Amino acid sequence: MLITPGVDPQSRLEQALESRPVDADVVLVVDQFEELFTLCPDHTVQETVITTLLCAAREPGSRTRVVIGVRADFYGH
Structure with missing residues (x-):
């Protein structure tokens, strides 16, 4: 599954x-x-x-793995 946070990440x-x-x-x-x-400034x-x-990754018995992609030029922030 692929998502991007956008303006309404929740x-x-x-x-x-x-x-x-x-x-x-x-x-x-x-x-x-x-x-x-x-x-999302909130x-x-x-x-x-x-x-x-x-929580999605740590739930007991969870079969969900989370991978986060971040632009390299954003690491310092």
Whole structure:
């Protein structure tokens, strides 16, 4: 599954997680993760998205893996 945060990252993430197959291994790729900070200035939403990603990968018995892609020129930020 591939998502980009966009201006409404919480909604996009929720939609992706709700559409996960129940009994399958899933790799959730969050491309352009820097958009979480550049397009969404709300720190509460940023924290919620990050926490949701961590929970999705750490749930007991979770078959979801999370991969985050960030532009190299954004590392310093």
